[in-house]
Amino acid sequence: MDKFDAVIFDMDGVIFDTEKLYRKYQLLEGKKRGIPDEVMNRACERIAGGNKFTNKKPFEDIVGRNIDYFEFREHVMEGLDNHIKEFGVDIKSGVKELLPYLKEKGLKIGLATSTARERATLYLKSHNIYNYFDKLLFGDMIENGKPAPDIYLKACEMLEVAPGRAIAVEDSLNGIKSAGLAGTYPVMVIDLILPNDEVKPYIKQVYDNIIHVKELI
Numbered sequence: 235m236d237k238f239d240a241v242i243f244d245m246d247g248v249i250f251d252t253e254k255l256y257r258k259y260q261l262l263e264g265k266k267r268g269i270p271d272e273v274m275n276r277a278c279e280r281i282a283g284g285n286k287f288t289n290k291k292p293f294e295d296i297v298g299r300n301i302d303y304f305e306f307r308e309h310v311m312e313g314l315d316n317h318i319k320e321f322g323v324d325i326k327s328g329v330k331e332l333l334p335y336l337k338e339k340g341l342k343i344g345l346a347t348s349t350a351r352e353r354a355t356l357y358l359k360s361h362n363i364y365n366y367f368d369k370l371l372f373g374d375m376i377e378n379g380k381p382a383p384d385i386y387l388k389a390c391e392m393l394e395v396a397p398g399r400a401i402a403v404e405d406s407l408n409g410i411k412s413a414g415l416a417g418t419y420p421v422m423v424i425d426l427i428l429p430n431d432e433v434k435p436y437i438k439q440v441y442d443n444i445i446h447v448k449e450l451i
Contacts, residue, residue: 238341238399238450239399240342240401241336241403242343244346245347250325252323253405253426255314259317260278260310262313279426282406282408282409283380283409283412284381285379288381325361330361332444335451337366341451344369347371347372348373350373354370369389369392371392375388379408381409383415383416386400387416390416401418401419402420403421403423403447405424405425406427407427410433414436415436421437
């Protein structure tokens with residue numbers, strides 16, 4: 235009997251090379267406000283993978299200076315959107331090989347992203363991979379964002395698979411914790427963030443390229 239029935243993917247930093255763009259515009263916005271890069275990088279690592287509501291308090295706690303996260307984020311997203319309108323969004327290496335492989339092997343494919351539906355759908359359709367996904371779960375569909383387990387529990391429910399039979403592919407600390415708490419099999423594909431002691435107990439595999447997920451099938 236095969237070990238897994240489904241693979242559930244995070245999107246930013248896993249499927250698309252967008253985390254580096256978020257980081258670029260977060261650092262630029264931080265500089266405008268006099269926030270040192272070291273502080274901004276720490277805040278960025280802490281909030282990556284979360285939604286804007288779960289991110290507000292940890293961001294403001296780290297950055298301080300009476301900065302409102304929602305207002306800060308609005309400027310970051312404006313920079314990101316302008317960049318993508320001009321240059322498009324890059325897909326991560328290995329994705330276009332892995333998705334058809336999973337289909338061929340009969341696995342269900344899910345998306346569990348904190349990104350809102352409209353933006354995520356645009357990215358997926360721009361690279362013609364939208365139709366590979368059996369179920370898609372977006373940040374605006376979940377009340378408690380990552381690191382809460384809700385999004386992965388809901389994705390498993392929608393895919394009709396037990397969490398223990400689903401691989402969760404993540405690049406962020408919040409995402410790994412969410413996947414681990416949900417009882418899935420968390421795989422971390424390294425993008426900008428390395429595992430820390432808090433999430434290491436949840437991680438089953440660490441890869442430098444998403445294509446290595448094939449080894450688990």
